[in-house]
Amino acid sequence: MGFLEALKTQVLTADGAMGTLLYAYGLDNCHEEMNIIKPDLIEKIHLEYITAGADVIQTNTYGANAIKLARYGLQDRVTEINEVAVSLAKKAVGTGNQFVLGSIGAVRGVRKSDVTLDEILTAIKEQAKVIIDGKVDGLLLETYYDFEELTETVKMLREETSLPIVAQVSMHDPGILINGMSLNDALKQLEKLGADIVGVNCRLGPHHTIQAFEGVELPENAFLSAYPNASLLDIEEGRVIYESEIDYFARAAVQLRNQGARLIGGCCGTTPKHIEAAKKRLQYMQPISVKKAKVQKEIFIQEADPTILEPLHEKVKRERSVIVELDTPRHLEIEAFVEGAKTLYSEGADIIMMADNSLASPRVSNIAMGSILKLQHGIRTMPHITCRDRNLIGLQSHLMGLNALGLHDILTVTGDPTKVGDFPGATSVYDVSSLELISLIKQLNDGISFSGKPLRKKSNFSIAAAFNPNVRVLERAVARLEKKIEHGADYFISQPVYTSEKIIEIHEATKHLSAPIYIGIMPLTSFRSAEFLHHEVPGIKLSEEVLNRMESCGGDSEKETAEGIAIAKELLNTAAKYFNGIYLITPFIRYEMTIKLMQYINQLDEQNKGVKANV
Template sequence: MKSLADALRDPTWIIGDGASGTALMAAGIDPAALPLVPLRQPDTLMNLHLQYLEAGARLLETQTFSANGSKLAALGLEADVVLLHRRAAQIARHARDIFGEPAWIVGSIGPLAQPVASPVMESLTHEEAVDYYRPVVAGLLAGGVDGFIVETMSDIPTVLAAVEAIREESLLPIIVSFAFSPEGATRYGLTPEQAIEAMGQLPGGPPQLVGANCGSGPAPLLDAVIRMAPRAKDLQIPLAAFPNAGQPAMVANHVHYPASPHYVATMAPALAEAGCRVIGGCCGTTAAHIQAIAQTLQHMPVLPQVRTWNVEDEHAANETMGSEGAPEGIRQLFGKRFVVSVELDPPRGVNPHRVLEAARTVWEAGADAINIGDSPMARVRLSALATARLIAEQLPVETILHFTTRDRNLMGLQSDLLGAHALGIRNVLALTGDPPGIGDYAHATAVYDINSIGLVKVLAGFNQGQDASGQKIGGHTAFDIGVGVNPTAEDLDHEVLRLQQKLEAGAGFIMSQPIYAKEQLERFLDRFGPLPVPLLLGVMPLVSYRQALYLHNEVPGITIGTEILAQFEHVQDGTALGIDMACALLDDLESVIQGVYLVPSFNRVEPLLPLIAYIRQKFSTKKRS
């Protein structure tokens, strides 16, 4: 999936989502508790995101509009602001994973409880405002947003504080949206002309989009957009529009928004013609409004559709994967080239399009293999086996199936493994699996009839023509058996012992947990000795200081040294630094590894492409024994 920055540069239309607050209140949530929904009712929020995706939205806003510390205090609420925003972003990403199509998540940043630097009203200083916004930005980045929307703004000083807090930490795209009344100005008297002029002079450059939301119904909002359009065109700033479903009124003790989906949608072509690149909805709009907008704009250029698998694709894939090109097992590559494998997680739902698109992207960039997680972190995902098969049907690339003993008894796991072999899967990474207690189904029962060592023995037995009980299986499988190792384990003697047992059981290659310093692997090898089988080194390039802190403190098996953390602490966008560190790590360890196992941050493969290109340029001509 392309980045949001690239998508916004394309001459295409992106449909935004609709209201979250009014929709959640309609679902029975207390208005005073709306900022805490990501922590208290995550499933309700995720289902709302899914409704908008199914209606046609491809830009989702996090439920964080009033979640800054200033607003929470004014509402009498308390919460960990960083955690609240991280969870909101994760819930939106979860919904996107379930939906399976390309979509982008933008972190919603609303006004503070007071204006900023006002000459006539009690207000916050610029420094105080930036301090309120910093944890907001930190949480959204930790949750993996693709960009930010600074929305429902009424004054320029608040915009300046929010944008400064964002740009201190990130180079991701920013949308700034103002709320204009039907009279044509914000609550502090800012006109559309003044707003767009100020955005053209924003320190650090204008935002990627400027627009209008809330404040009024579709017709007054269209008027505000038209007033911004000439100067926006001069400044080459695309516009965005998120109208309310009309002016609200109290009907039978309930807030009622009168504009129907059909009426709101009739304004969409005019908004598009005025220069709006993103069109969605605000207060009172529902999934029906978004669906009507999407249908109205369908005759205009739309986002490219992800390639859909069908019978014709299967035939084409089979033609590509003829007898000469069909994958035969990853060990055929060792000794011929430096192997590059990329980890992809299956989707959270039934739609595999996004993971298939990612697989094609990394294969075209030069990846030799794609390894597929088996519901990692004990969270429910599409079957890893089904995902591996779908990828193999479309691409002549090796797939490495992660296979855990957590969810299957001894009989079931043997049946699935035999089925995998019948479907052409040859590479299996034998894992015990994360316990259910850390995932979505803490009450689920783990099986663990055997551990990863026992699973290696089962696979090796299949290769010898018999099952776990010694019964003949009518032939010999040809599994290439991989195992994991954690070079940074606290109990290094235990980790060494387990790897020895895995190798004795029949393992043919090793994949390590991600490491960040050559000393981490050297320390393990000093204790273990030379490895008798190929090693794929785990590498997960860091992208930010917040991500590094999260991985170091909350993800089992990953250790990031203080020296590396210090290098990221004051870097605005750490993507390039993370890639440089990964390249240097591979340079340092090239003599003891036979390949690399790349793990993308937030399931985004595009940042890995420069690293794959570097590997292919430097290592592809080098043979490994």
């Protein structure tokens, strides 16, 4: 009897975790390499699950693709590792009646930009070919948080093989994928794409997995599967543990059967004891064929509060717009900063931008200063948000707070690594890149949290993204802008530029883009600071002419300031011709220099109006 044939009349018990047991043996490196290094141990674990009563076991190949194996320098051993894994599983089964599924794990987590989808599919195709050639009974696609990756993998594999495909999603919240899609809809879509068994594994314990299945209808042409974790995870003395009573897991297996699951196993934290207890409960039960799914209560998502102020990316498309950056202080005396922001705003700045601990050095929180400026002085502000300092929990919390405060203008940046700042030993988080952060913020604008959970209200963010034109190959930087637009960027703000030729080059290279650009201009204050910017600050390069002009001032501070402003005005002559958006970076707290440049921009615009009027 074949695998699918058996599922027509039986509830099959699958095995539990492989990694949990290897971890218990003190093996926490590449688990798939153990197929070669410790084959006897892998076979032993398979036999323990079979002895416990598992009808289905999976090969130890969850991460045995070239992308994941490359982390251990094993990318050239894909064929060997997968071949051995299949042979070990089949050897353990022997002449028994158990089925062997070839495990294929997801590559993407929250981060998507490390490798492309095409690269993922190529790697999975290579791995799957070896597993299929090993004559397994089916393929098990597991721990897929990214639904696009899973659907494209199912489509690709369905073209490659007629073997049964088990396609399992993973969720952060019961019943909802991280893209906001309901589990029921997701499983229906996987069924239409050709998956023979659709279901859930990992992340959630038995309680929440059962809760998720309550809203799932029985598929028309597929079966349901469930591989919950033993429980929610805990950390004890630095080690991941799962506390779960064996009988509790077994009783949960029965409830999963009652919700329609016909293939029931375990994921993280489960052991042969869990599977043995589940088997004893399930072995005499017939699968259900009729089920009334629980109607999920629809959560109404309110529209975002209408913003009184027009988004800058709309304004700049038709007229001059000036963003002024003023970094928050590194100390607790904020009076000079507040005074500078008030003066700059009164002089006509559309918005006051504040970096997020630039150069990885701590400053007064930009969300705190943004709130003070907005609530106490009516100043529109734009905080940077870096990926460096906050994990996904902190990022979402931070953004929800910004929205609650009415700070809807933000600039997303990756953030300078901590090693360049005051605390080089501090941790750089980087749960996501700036690309992924843009997508996640757009998800908040749809009223969906990072985990896919409804937020009950849409946020109202206008998202700026960073642009570094000071690179050797500008086309590559522009290609990255195109990717950021695809992810949802509304407009761009460039690093400071120091030649008119570069400004013109930027215009020519970006004029096809749908998102507008603010060109960065930062006046130099001294030759020493010019050299520092040129040689040490990432993303900033000065021309030899500019450096020579600053050096010729001979260290006279007044001359250096005057020359810095003169250079900036020359750059503005060009920038104002090609771009409506100007981004003025205030050096240190010397906002009087920025005011002179703002006044100069106004003069240029008045002159242009006069010229047009006389034409």
